[in-house]
Amino acid sequence: METIHLTYPETPDVVPSVMVLGFFDGVHTGHQAVIRHAQEQAERLNVPVTVVTFDPHPKQVLSNKPDAVRYITPLSRKLKRIESLGVERCLVLTFTKELAGLSPQQFVDDYLIGAGAVHVTAGFDYSYGKFGEGTMETMPFHARGRFTTSVVNEQTEGGEKVSSTRIRKLLGAGEVDAAATLLGSPYVICGEVIHGDARGRTIGYPTANVVMDASYVMPRLGVYATRVRLRDGRTFHAMTNVGRRPTFYDTGDVSIESHLFDFSEDLYGQLIEIEWVRFIRNERAFDGLDSLIAQLKQDETTARSILS
Template identity: 40%
Template sequence: MKVIYLTEPYDPKKIDDEAISLAMGFFDGVHLGHQKVILKAKQKANEKKIKLAVMTFDKHPSVQFQKKPERSIKYLTSMEKKISLMEGLGVDIFYILTLNNDLASLTPQDFVTKYMIELHAQVVVAGFDYTYGKKDIANMDTLSKYAHQQFEVVTVPELISEDQKISSTRIRAAIDKGQINDVNRLLGYEYQTIGEVVHGEARGRELGFPTLNLEFNEHIRIPGPGIYVTRVQVSGVWYRGMASIGYNVTFGQDRELTVEINLFDFNEMIYGQQVTVEWLSYLRSEIKFDGIDGLISQLNQDKKMTNAYFN
């Protein structure tokens, strides 16, 4: 897959000089609804024997148009993960647009001309709610007018699960509530995050459950407090484990949120390394115990439940 970064005004020489079927959207999470859009564009590409291209922005549109602080945005997928998912879906060209003032100031017609027609799109596919300017004049209903018969417009309707639209907003809310089983079902794959192993209080080792203590980039969305079944990739190898996200309430009040993962069959010091966490299932909420013995007993039960999940 070819990844092409474009900044307005872009150099025309960067554009791949072949006809494409173009899927458009921000695609945070690349969930089942997004996959429906991309696979529709792929179907059109196969029918016309042209390449499949996808276009996205380098940051969430709300940062530019609603002036939200970028530090407040927590994504479902990093750009690195998004690129990997696009490649897995068979995308040939992945265009990533820098969302800056020059791009945002384009008229709907200019945007369609520069980022659809001049990219050699024969087909443009997007979700029913996709916009490329002010919603009332730059939506999927008006796109055919701006296309001037230069390309076919395909609008993909919303994908429904349990009487609700599958959306990034819905998935973010589920992650925050710890509903990781629902998250994975709506994504169509297991949710992953990348974190750095840091020093902790070493209390897990004293309890007989040594843990990796992780810190995450401020833009990464981690699940809400609770105990989870996980897999963790360390140096290319996947290990089974159980994760605790919480405030260690058994050991005092007003503590900071921590992410600690007890890996099975693993006993290495890897401080400073980046690891990938795959969040598989929710086990229980965080519990405050009266003493250490109750906590250790619960951890043993958590381990049994985690092994039962994998078996």
């Protein structure tokens, strides 16, 4: 997939295409429906598809709490997921206050008409231009007769709208399996393995301590059945703890530690991916190592059963 990064006032080259608009955090099943619709239009018109998205999240630029923004799919992962859907081209517009200040007409002129759009599509709730004043209802007016438009209706699962907000809430509640249904695949985070206190190794449960490589949505604190994918492509069943390790610390930062089953290699410095399969239990403090080890053995049995 050709990926073009632009910062206003930079504008794209003219490439006739069907343009599909959205932030696409998660690239969930609702987003996938929009992209599939664009691909159908592109096949009809015999042109490629261009996804138009933004980075960073608008809230990071426009809100008073930019550090509070967490992503289901940070940009690198979002682009991988978009490419996996067969999209040929992606414009990534750096979201700045200057870009946010464009009128709806100027946004369309510069980034849709100016980029060669022959057809533009988006979800029913997409908005553009200053204060989000442009909507898919106004898009035909702003098109100036240069391109046609279509709108993809709300996508639902279980009678409720599929949305990034809903997925974030599910992850925050530990319902990673329900989130996977909406995403169309398990939730994944990526991070580097760093040195920890090596306590897990002394009790027979060595862990890969992972520092996330971006601002991912953090699943609820607790123990999960997971799969860990290494940089060489191998995947191992695992159990992963998200928490503050209350057995050993009164307070502390939240950490992510994965114990890979049937694995004994050195992972320090590697970027790994953790695929979240199912929540097992809440994190809790234990009254000693014996009770902790007994619980870890039970967690392993549960995780192996889930993953088998």
